[in-house]
Amino acid sequence: QVQLVESGGGMVQAGGSLRMSCAASGSIFSINAMGWYRQAPGKQRELVAVTTGGGSTKYADSVKDRFTISRDNAKNTVYLQMNNLKPEDTAVYYCNAVVIGADSNGMDYWGKGTLVTVSS
Numbered sequence: 001q002v003q004l005v006e007s008g009g010g011m012v013q014a015g016g017s018l019r020m021s022c023a024a025s026g027s028i029f030s031i032n033a034m035g036w037y038r039q040a041p042g043k044q045r046e047l048v049a050v051t052t053g054g055g056s057t058k059y060a061d062s063v064k065d066r067f068t069i070s071r072d073n074a075k076n077t078v079y080l081q082m083n084n085l086k087p088e089d090t091a092v093y094y095c096n097a098v099v100i101g102a103d104s105n106g107m108d109y110w111g112k113g114t115l116v117t118v119s120s
Contacts, residue, residue, distance in 0.1 A: 002026035002109045004095045009114030016118075017083045022095030022111055024076040032098040032106060034071055034078040038091035038116075048093065049080060062088070085118045092116075 008020035024031060035050030049069035051057045057069055068081040078095065095111035 001101070002028060002097075002099050002107075004097055004109055004111035006093065006095045006111045006114040009093060009116045011117040011119065012085055013119050014085060014087055016085050017081070018085065018116060019082070020080045020093065020114065020116075022078050022097075024097050024099065024109070027101060028076060028099055029102050029104070030100045031073070031076055032100060034095070034097045036069065036078070036080050036093055037096055038089075038093045039113075040088075040091040043091075045094070050096075051078065082116070085116075087118045087120050090116060090118050 003026055004022055004024050006022045012018055033050055033052050036048040037045050038048050039045040047060055048063055049059045049067055051069050051071050066084045070079045092113040092115050094113045097109050098106050099109055100106050
């Protein structure tokens with residue numbers, strides 16, 4: 001029904017920047033929260049940033065002042081601007097969205113993930 005497609009991941013040197021996007025498509029009445037999670041090798045998946053339909057945002061302490069999440073509701077797309085990247089940011093980044101269907105029920109959807117590698 002709903003697919004999330006991430007783009008913009010890749011390899012960058014420490015101190016560099018990347019901008020990722022995630023577009024939702026399919027049977028969508030509306031989207032509540034959209035956000036980004038990441039999972040590094042051997043670690044649990046963690047929240048990076050999230051934004052609600054109303055525009056409020058939350059960030060992990062480790063990325064505050066470096067990452068910025070934004071959203072285009074008309075395109076059902078969420079973005080993550082990542083600046084001053086550090087090697088510890090290396091992880092697979094996953095897009096997440098809470099999608100409201102025509103039946104008014106909310107469901108959690110995940111993208112397949114995109115790898116971000118930050119080299120020293």
